[in-house]
Amino acid sequence: MRLDNMLLAEGVSGPEKRGRGGPSAVAATSGGCPNDNSIEHSDYRAKLSQIRQIYHSELEKYEQACSEFTTHVMNLLREQSRTRPISPKEIERMVNIIHGKFSTIQMQLKQSTCEAVMILRSRFLDARRKRRNFSKQATEVLNEYFYSHLSNPYPSEEAKEELAKKGGITVSQVSNWFGNKRIRYKKNMGKFQEEANIYAAKTAVDATTVVAQGNQANSPSTPSSGSSGSFKMTNSGDSFINLQSLTYQSSPVGASVQSQMDSLHHVIHQTGRYDSLVGNPLYSTQRIDTNGSWQDATTPSSITSPAGDPGSVNSDASN
């Protein structure tokens, strides 16, 4: 029964699956190269179709053989009935035995087909095997968003969809990327400083241009542009970010300014001009506390050492 269900689900038995639908796993595991993926996808479908054909042809052969053998045995019994009495019960018993034997063979066929499908699936659809680095554009889009929303790098569903669209990847890939990025950034901020500066400066310039032109923000909205959301503010409430949120939440260019301020924080760190601001609660910078939460921190040591936080251990790099 389970074999039947699986063969049915895979489209081997039952009506043939057509169109672009196919197994959902294909879409879920697509990488940054849709073309490659579609090639592999069609290859997968071709192989599956081949398995399907073989399965059906073998099944047909078995059914035919079963029917022929049953007829043959029936004829034999009929001939024997001339020499000895054969009851209908005996004939039925023989037929059942034959069907049982062929059913076992059929089960083996189904089992081997299932195995073939499983091998095919693992070969073609295993995401880890098929991992592809995202395109440069996708990475840029994601990084831009991440570094311009460092205060709260948790994109909303809409933002994720927009990022996915821009980068040519799926929403779940965006979620994966942000999950990985948050953790890796937190673990080794020093390593990401240079990258952060590049995107921070870039975004700051962009945002300044946008504000100057009086346009709406051009980056995807974030659920916390004005509220803390799931973002944990573990510091006292006088942080710059909090003030910023209060100040800009009703502004039409709030999201843009929020991004700009996050970006400028990074620029300020790196130019060293931050030193004069340390101690002023208005200029505290968002950091990650030891509990792993994103928070504000003004500790100079975490700011003036772009080479890296000695306390941060990149255990991930040991992989």
Place this chain on the structure above:
DNA sequence: TCACATGATTGATC
């Protein structure tokens, strides 16, 4: 070939 980077998966937690 190796070390590192990175996308995906998994189990735990909230």
Place this chain on the structure above:
DNA sequence: GATCAATCATGTGA
């Protein structure tokens, strides 16, 4: 259901 943290598996550059 979203996120975190650890881990896996593959890609990539030296």
